[in-house]
Amino acid sequence: MAHRDRTAIIAAILDTTTTMSSNSDIVYKARMSFNQIRDYMPLLLERGMVEKTNRNDCEAYLTTEVGRKYLTAYKQIMELMGDGPKV
Numbered sequence: 001m002a003h004r005d006r007t008a009i010i011a012a013i014l015d016t017t018t019t020m021s022s023n024s025d026i027v028y029k030a031r032m033s034f035n036q037i038r039d040y041m042p043l044l045l046e047r048g049m050v051e052k053t054n055r056n057d058c059e060a061y062l063t064t065e066v067g068r069k070y071l072t073a074y075k076q077i078m079e080l081m082g083d084g085p086k087v
Contacts, residue, residue, distance in 0.1 A: 007074060009030075009032070009036065010043075010044065010070065010074075011070070011071055011074040011075075012030035012031070013026060013030055013032070013037075013041075013044060013050070014044070014049060014050070014067045014068070014070060014071045015030070015063075015071060016029040017050050017061045017062055017063045017067070018063045019062075020053060020055050020060045020061070020062050021060060021062075022055065022058055022059065022061075023037050023059070044061075044067070047066065048064055048066045048067075049063065049067035049070055050063055050064060050067055051064050
């Protein structure tokens with residue numbers, strides 16, 4: 001897999017968390033490491049792009065309206081660039 005930039009990593013997380021997702025879900029679906037999640041989740045929470053919630057007594061995340069706007073804009077830019085959404 002090619003190296004992903006910061007915007008692509010954020011988009012992958014947001015795409016995964018459009019449904020309630022645990023850290024393990026994000027690692028698997030967004031093809032990330034737990035260290036990357038540890039690095040990115042505080043930023044996404046601080047910016048209001050995801051919210052922390054609980055699923056079966058486990059920490060989980062869900063994309064907010066702000067995060068959905070980011071994801072939509074990211075996909076539009078990727079389509080304009082001819083790359084198509086790679087989320």
